[in-house]
Amino acid sequence: MISVFATTLFALGVAAAMAIARATIGPTSFDRVLAVNTVGSIAVLLIAVYGFFDGRPEFLDIALLYALINFIGTIAILKFFRFGTLGDHALSDDDEKGGDAA
């Protein structure tokens, strides 16, 4: 039983390493966002499986929070890419390029 969790942890670690490699070498910034989002999903699974591996399933609460924060972070980064700002103040006149993309 323990070895099943250990094998899953190892596989998730390898997958996270591959996703981090893509986030490092990604040609465009969207590749990096996609890879970081995938790393977040793998981290949620990693935390959950580690909780079972260690016999402390309370780790699932942390995995729950991580899943939510991962989504918020991805949307925040994409909004920053498109609008150049995270706040809700209006864009200045010489900044129209970001508004056109929407």
Added chain:
Amino acid sequence: MSIGGMSIGGIIEIIGMTSLFVGSVAVIFGALGLLRLGDVYQRMHGAGIVDTGGAGLVLFGLLLLSPDWTVSVRLILIGFILVLTGPTATHAIARAVRAAGEEPENVAPKKSAKRKTGNRRRA
């Protein structure tokens, strides 16, 4: 109660372990696709495998192996949140890539595609 000499709990445990194993294989293949495919849109396919097949199977396996019902509730909640947020994030990324003007590689060749549709219309 037993089926074929095995208890129900043992069978559920074996199904859970198998699901964990298949889920980790799916996660590895998805990450491999994320690393090796040639285009942002194609890499999105690999990320989708990690989000759906990998996460779903791993969480399902943990659900079958969970010792307590509170743990099961948390696992179902995590799965629900991942199902809700994963496609939304991928869709937002795809929209942002399209808005940035990136074209997909390997779309159908233009001239021959047009000729083919014309032939079909005539026939």
